[in-house]
Amino acid sequence: MSLIANYVKRLVEKSTGDALLASRARETIKFLLKRTSHIPSVRSVSKGAAYCSYYARLVEAIGVGRPLYSVSGKGSDVHKILGLAVLKLFNDDWLKKTEITEIKEYVRKAHDELKDEDLLRRPDDQNTINLCVTLLNKLIEKLPLMCKSIGAYLNTIEPVVEQQFMDYDTFLKGSPDLILEDRVNRRAIVVEWKTAREYRDDDVAQVVAYAILEARRLGFKRIKEVRDAILGEPPKVLPVVIRPSGKFLPPHPILMPMNSREKWRSKLRRLFYLVLLEAQHLTVLMTHQERLTGVSRDEFLIPLEGRPDVKVNALRLTPKGLRKGDPMSQSGYPCASKKKDAGSPRPICELATACRFYFGREVGKKEEYERILWSLRYTVFDEKESDLLVYKALHVIFKSLDKEYLIRVFTEGGGVYFHIDKLPQVKSSEDRYFRCSITVERDYFDMKEKKWINERVQHRVDVLEELEFRKAGALIGRRKVRDFEGDLFYTIPEGSPVLISFLDAQSPLLSINMFARVDMVDLEDGKVVYYFGVPNRLLKYQLLLLKEYLMRHGNSLQNVLLVHVNADLTHLELEALDALQRFMEDRQSLPEQLKGGEALNLELIQNERRELESELGITEEEWPSLRELLQRAIGGKRKWPTD
Structure with missing residues (x-):
């Protein structure tokens, strides 16, 4: 089911009145999705589905990285400890280990093993350990109710922890925190650990996306089957957000209070389709239309809403129904909260600066170097099409x-x-x-x-x-x-x-x-x-x-x-391009290599990135980029052979 293709068909027909052109646009998107090997991450998809489509586009298609202050070191440690503790608990017959003292013992075992491997950012942090015990205890306490809700048995469920799943039918790629599944009866509980006391809509969208992947893993093939497996009552695949506080376990209505079940049923259904729509939209944004389909980007140009003098490619427009902020004013949600500081809206989006830079200017106005860098993004996507x-x-x-x-x-x-x-x-x-x-x-x-x-x-x-x-x-x-x-x-x-x-x-x-x-x-x-x-x-x-x-x-x-296989370096190379593009905007000048007409390569990008870090006084230890992290992941600066 191609939601994005049907949307584009309606959009083109409404804008141009040309039914044949609209049908061609729909078939072009379907052909593109069939041929591409790109696939967006669940984290980006959930942000786009429930928070802001511009946010998802910045991260997934442009390469903007999340700044340091938005990354929780504690959250990372909590997820690692809980993942390992759950597996150890199940390996030791967990049904007999439900006392709080025993749960603490398994959390401590996992912590110590991770500490020995130097995999914790904050080893021996008692707050982290206590939070892990609280979350794991809540899971064990609520597990009989969850199993009953899906018709599974406690002694038949098996844990799956942080496995990266990919599915080209739903265009989702991600690593669920925890899945407890009964494969024989095709039942599963999909758990997302959240360390914050409050959850957001994109947290719910994230666990719904993971539930879609798990339903596919269990063998539910058609989208209708996947939908019924998750949204049905009783469900076969139960998405659950577990956080330190709160009596109930969102988002499935079967685990929510009676007086709010209809609201949650409506929200869950809406997020299910928005996740699928955003995943398809992001996939289209990551592909090179002309290269994969042979159809020119100019073929589906339509007037921009409110600006009839500006023409845009209908295939790349954000679909109606997906929330997006106002990059220019950034005055309302999701850019800023209703509360004000000194009379002005309080910014809440950590990507606000990047969003204004890329989307807050008049359409079509780009400097020469920006056009070069945008074309390089297509080059990156083209190269990775083959790698993937x-x-x-x-x-x-x-x-x-x-x-x-x-x-x-x-x-x-x-x-x-x-x-x-x-x-x-x-x-x-x-x-x-x-x-x-x-x-x-x-x-x-x-x-x-x-x-x-x-x-x-x-x-x-x-x-x-x-x-x-x-x-x-x-x-x-x-x-x-x-x-x-x-x-x-x-x-x-x-x-x-x-x-x-x-x-x-x-x-x-x-x-x-x-x-x-x-x-x-x-x-x-x-x-x-x-x-x-x-x-x-x-x-x-x-x-x-x-x-x-x-x-x-x-x-x-x-x-x-x-x-x-090949290592997927797509996001890392996009991140370098983003850093260089915003860096050069501040400088208002072109590197000599570009002035001379020479091709810009990754070595130049890395040099510009290092120069930016030097000017800001940031060391590698203080600001490790995603590129540097992956270089470590593949053994320092050594590259894996591709042939």
């Missing part, structure tokens, strides 16, 4: 073909060929080019040459029979040497980034998973052995979670999928 193709391919391939059949294909040396506009084709092991791989093709339109160009990417795939976590922190995978290999082993190259998926759902993108790096591949006792590394702080937490999963499910694991 493997994820789109995994989604379509496992949606189109049976999971067990695909495992058999890969273990017998076969592969899958997938053209983005066609159905996947299985290739036998006789065709060595496709052996143990996923090959993806897509045609894109070259604006300069005015013709379609074919691009092809290939990613090696392997299937492990064993996955083991050793005390020294090493993750090791094994499989038998296969008959077709002989003296040539079809393994993923050392140094490559990989997706490790447990395949506990139909899609590997909706399964328990983690990203790692292949440090070494060896042959031991007739088996191919992979040694995986995660030399960073960001992925080390995921490794701790994986260790707990292996303790609980290790003996039952079969057919762990291993896929050579």
